[in-house]
Amino acid sequence: MTISEGGSDVILLVEDNPDDHELTRRALEDNGIANEIVWARDGVEALDYLFCRGPWQDRDPTVQPQVVLLDLKLPRVDGIEVLRAIRADASTSLVPVIVLTSSLEENDLVRSYGNGANSYVRKPVDFTEFREAVRSLGLYWLLLNEAPPPRGRTG
Amino acid sequence: MAFLGLLIVVVGVFSWAAYQAAHGGALVAARARVEAVTAQVASILVGNVESFRSQRTAAADDPRVTGALATPSPSTLAALQPYLDSLAASPTELRTLVLHAADGTVVARAGRAADEATPPLPTAPEAVAAGQWASAFQRYGPTLGFAVTVRVPGASGTTVGFLVHHVELTATPDDAGGIADLIGEGASLVLGTPGGIWIDLVDEVPSPPEGLALQGPAASYENAEGHTVLGAGAPVAGTPWIVRVEFPEDGLLAAPRALLARLFPLGLLVLAGGAAAGWGLSHRITRRLDRLSGAAAAIADGDYQRRVPEEGDDELTDLARAFNSMAQQVEGAHERLESEVAKRTAELRGANRELEAFSYSVSHDLRAPLRAIHGFSRAVMEDHGAALPEAGRADLARVCAAAERMGALIDDLLALSRTTRAELRHEPLDLTAMATDIVADLRHGAPDRDVDVRIADGLVAQGDHALMRLVLRNLLENAWKFTARQDGAVIEFARSAEPEGFVVRDNGAGFDADYAHKLFKPFQRLHSADEFEGSGVGLALSLRILERHGGRLWAEGSEGQGAAFHFTLPGGAP
Numbered sequence: 001m002t003i004s005e006g007g008s009d010v011i012l013l014v015e016d017n018p019d020d021h022e023l024t025r026r027a028l029e030d031n032g033i034a035n036e037i038v039w040a041r042d043g044v045e046a047l048d049y050l051f052c053r054g055p056w057q058d059r060d061p062t063v064q065p066q067v068v069l070l071d072l073k074l075p076r077v078d079g080i081e082v083l084r085a086i087r088a089d090a091s092t093s094l095v096p097v098i099v100l101t102s103s104l105e106e107n108d109l110v111r112s113y114g115n116g117a118n119s120y121v122r123k124p125v126d127f128t129e130f131r132e133a134v135r136s137l138g139l140y141w142l143l144l145n146e147a148p149p150p151r152g153r154t155g
Numbered sequence: 156m157a158f159l160g161l162l163i164v165v166v167g168v169f170s171w172a173a174y175q176a177a178h179g180g181a182l183v184a185a186r187a188r189v190e191a192v193t194a195q196v197a198s199i200l201v202g203n204v205e206s207f208r209s210q211r212t213a214a215a216d217d218p219r220v221t222g223a224l225a226t227p228s229p230s231t232l233a234a235l236q237p238y239l240d241s242l243a244a245s246p247t248e249l250r251t252l253v254l255h256a257a258d259g260t261v262v263a264r265a266g267r268a269a270d271e272a273t274p275p276l277p278t279a280p281e282a283v284a285a286g287q288w289a290s291a292f293q294r295y296g297p298t299l300g301f302a303v304t305v306r307v308p309g310a311s312g313t314t315v316g317f318l319v320h321h322v323e324l325t326a327t328p329d330d331a332g333g334i335a336d337l338i339g340e341g342a343s344l345v346l347g348t349p350g351g352i353w354i355d356l357v358d359e360v361p362s363p364p365e366g367l368a369l370q371g372p373a374a375s376y377e378n379a380e381g382h383t384v385l386g387a388g389a390p391v392a393g394t395p396w397i398v399r400v401e402f403p404e405d406g407l408l409a410a411p412r413a414l415l416a417r418l419f420p421l422g423l424l425v426l427a428g429g430a431a432a433g434w435g436l437s438h439r440i441t442r443r444l445d446r447l448s449g450a451a452a453a454i455a456d457g458d459y460q461r462r463v464p465e466e467g468d469d470e471l472t473d474l475a476r477a478f479n480s481m482a483q484q485v486e487g488a489h490e491r492l493e494s495e496v497a498k499r500t501a502e503l504r505g506a507n508r509e510l511e512a513f514s515y516s517v518s519h520d521l522r523a524p525l526r527a528i529h530g531f532s533r534a535v536m537e538d539h540g541a542a543l544p545e546a547g548r549a550d551l552a553r554v555c556a557a558a559e560r561m562g563a564l565i566d567d568l569l570a571l572s573r574t575t576r577a578e579l580r581h582e583p584l585d586l587t588a589m590a591t592d593i594v595a596d597l598r599h600g601a602p603d604r605d606v607d608v609r610i611a612d613g614l615v616a617q618g619d620h621a622l623m624r625l626v627l628r629n630l631l632e633n634a635w636k637f638t639a640r641q642d643g644a645v646i647e648f649a650r651s652a653e654p655e656g657f658v659v660r661d662n663g664a665g666f667d668a669d670y671a672h673k674l675f676k677p678f679q680r681l682h683s684a685d686e687f688e689g690s691g692v693g694l695a696l697s698l699r700i701l702e703r704h705g706g707r708l709w710a711e712g713s714e715g716q717g718a719a720f721h722f723t724l725p726g727g728a729p
Contacts, residue, residue: 019527019530020523022530023526023530023534102518102522102523105515124526125558125561125562126555126559128533130526
C-alpha cells in the first residue's frame with residue numbers, strides 16, 4: 001500500500017550505512033509500506049534531491065517528500081546541516097523530518113529539536129524492535145499525521 | 156589602669172623617701188648647726204664675763220681682804236670697807252658686793268643695794284672649788300641677775316673666803332635680738348638652770364618643757380608657745396647655766412618641704428612621660444605585631460598579595476622583611492599552583508572531551524554493525540528459515556541473541572563512561588514519580604507478569620535527574636528480573652532506616668551473600684546468563700553514580716530469600 005494524502009508519497013531516507021538502509025527498507029516493506037523510498041547516501045545527495053540540483057535537477061520542485069528519515073552521522077554534509085538547510089528554505093521548511101539515529105546523546109537531541117526536527121527516534125540493535133518502531137513511525141507519520149500542503153499551491 | 160595607680164604609689168613613696176632623706180639631712184645639718192651655735196654662744200657668754208672675773212679674782216687677793224678675813228676686827232673691817240666700796244662702784248650692773256668667810260658668814264658688804272637683805276652664798280664652796288664662779292639666775296627685786304663668786308685664796312692654796320658680786324642683767328631687747336640674729340633667722344636663745352629661772356638675756360622666760368633633755372644633741376619638740384622647734388643645749392662652763400638655742404622647724408625644713416613640693420609633681424611628670432613613652436613604644440611594637448598577624452590571617456584567607464610595611468630598623472623590621480619574602484613565596488607558589496591546576500584542568504577537560512568523542516563514535520560505530528548482524532540474521536530466519544534445518548535456525552537465534560547482548564553491553568559501557576565524565580547536576584528529584592514511571596515501562600514490556608510493586612509516597616532527594624534515573628532503573632530492573640520466577644513477587648521501594656537512605660527490596664532469587672562484594676564490580680555476575688540475563692555493568696554503574704553524588708550503595712540478601720539494595724543520597728529530605 002502506498003500511504004499518502006495527495007502531494008508526494010516519497011520517503012527520503014538519508015543514511016550512509018548500506019546495511020541500515022537495507023534494514024530500514026525491509027522494515028518498511030515488512031510493514032506493508034510501499035511508498036517510494038529515495039535513498040540519499042550523505043547530506044549532499046539529500047540536499048541535491050530536496051533542492052532539485054545535480055542529478056536531480058530535472059525533478060519537479062513542487063513535489064516534496066512526505067517525510068524525511070534523517071541519520072545524523074553522515075559524511076560530507078552531516079544530518080544537522082541538512083536539517084538546517086531544510087528548515088531554512090521556504091520550499092522545504094515544512095517537510096516533516098524524523099531524525100533516525102543510533103545516538104542517544106543529549107547533545108544530538110538538543111541540536112536536532114533545536115534545529116527543527118519533528119521527531120527523534122533511536123535505532124535499536126534488535127531488528128524486531130526496529131521493525132516495530134518503523135511500523136509505528138509509518139502509522140503515525142504517513143497515515144495519521146496531516147502532511148503540510150505542497151508548496152507552489154496557494155491556500 | 157592598676158599599673159598606673161601602682162606607679163603613682165611608687166612615685167609617692169619615692170618622693171616621700173626623698174623628702175624624709177632631705178628632712179633627715181636637713182635635721183642633721185640643723186642639729187649640727189644648732190649645737191655648734193649653742194656651743195659658740197656658750198663660750199661667748201663665758202667670754203663676756205671672763206675679763207670681769209679675772210679682774211675681780213686679782214682684786215680678791217688684796218691684803219685688806221685677806222686681813223679682814225683672817226682677823227676680823229673693827230680696824231681690819233674699817234680698812235676693808237673703802238676698798239670694797241671702790242670695787243662696788245663699777246660696773247653699773249654691780250648691785251652688791253659681799254665678802255663671805257669660808258664658812259659663808261657675811262663679813263662685809265658694799266654697793267648700792269647693800270642695804271637689802273643679804274642673800275646667802277649663791278654658789279656652794281665645793282662648786283666654787285670645782286670652778287663654778289656664776290650662780291643660777293636670781294631675782295633682785297624686780298630685776299634679774301646673777302652672782303659672780305670669786306675665791307679669796309689663803310696661804311698654801313686654801314680658800315679663806317668668797318667675794319660675791321651680785322650683778323644685774325642689763326642686756327636690752329635689741330642686744331638680745333642682735334644675738335639671735337647672729338645665731339640665725341627666727342632663732343631664739345634661752346639661758347637658765349634646770350628647776351631655776353630661765354632668761355632670754357633680757358627677761359625671764361618660761362622654763363623649757365618638762366622632760367626635755369636640756370643638754371645633748373638637738374631634738375625636735377614643742378616649745379612653750381606650742382611651736383615645733385629644733386633645739387639644742389650646751390652647758391656654759393663655769394656656770395650652772397645651760398644655754399639652749401631653738402630654731403623653728405618650719406624654717407629649717409622649708410628647703411626639704413619645697414623639695415618635696417617640687418619633687419612629687421616632677422616625679423609624676425617624669426613618670427607620666429616615661430609611661431607614655433613606654434606605652435607609645437610598646438604600642439608601636441604591638442601595632443606592628445598586630446599588622447603582621449593581620450597580614451598573616453589575610454594571606455591565609457586568600458589575599459596572597461598582602462604585605463607588611465618594613466619600617467624602622469630593628470628586629471621587627473627583620474621579621475617584617477622575612478614575612479614579606481615568605482608571602483612572596485606563598486603568592487608565587489599559589490600562582491604556580493593555580494596555573495598548574497588550570498593546565499591540568501584544561502588537560503583533563505581536553506582528555507574528557509576526547510574520551511567523550513571517542514566513546515560516542517565508538518558506540519555509534521559499534522552499534523551499526525550490530526544492527527546489521529541482528530537484522531540480517533532475522534531476515535535470513537524469516538525469509539529462508541523454513542529451508543534451514545533446526546540447528547541452523549538455532550544458530551541464527553544465537554547470533555541474534557549475541558548481537559542483542561553486545562548492544563546492551565555497549566549501552567552500559569557508554570553510560571558508565573558518561574557518568575564519570577559528565578558534570579553532576581543538583582536538582583530536586585521526585586523519586587516516587589521516577590520509580591512509578593520506570594515500573595510502568597517494565598509492566599508495559601512484560602504485560603503478562605503480575606508483580607506487586609509498592610512505591611512509598613513522597614520520596615524526594617537532590618541529584619542529577621538523568622543519572623539517578625539510571626540508578627533507579629537499574630535497581631528496579633534487577634528486582635523485576637530476579638523475581639521473574641517468583642510467585643507472588645513483591646518489589647518495594649521506600650525510605651530506609653538510614654538517614655537520607657532508601658531501599659529497593661524484592662523477594663526474588665536473591666544472591667549468595669558470600670559473593671556480595673563482587674556484586675558491584677563491573678562485569679562480575681553472580682548468576683549465569685542462562686538464569687538471568689544482564690551485562691553485569693548495571694550495579695557498577697549505579698554505585699559509581701551514587702558515589703559521585705556523595706552517597707553509598709550496598710546490598711543485603713541471601714540465596715532464594717530475595718535481596719534488598721540500600722542506597723543513600725545526600726540531600727534526601729528527612
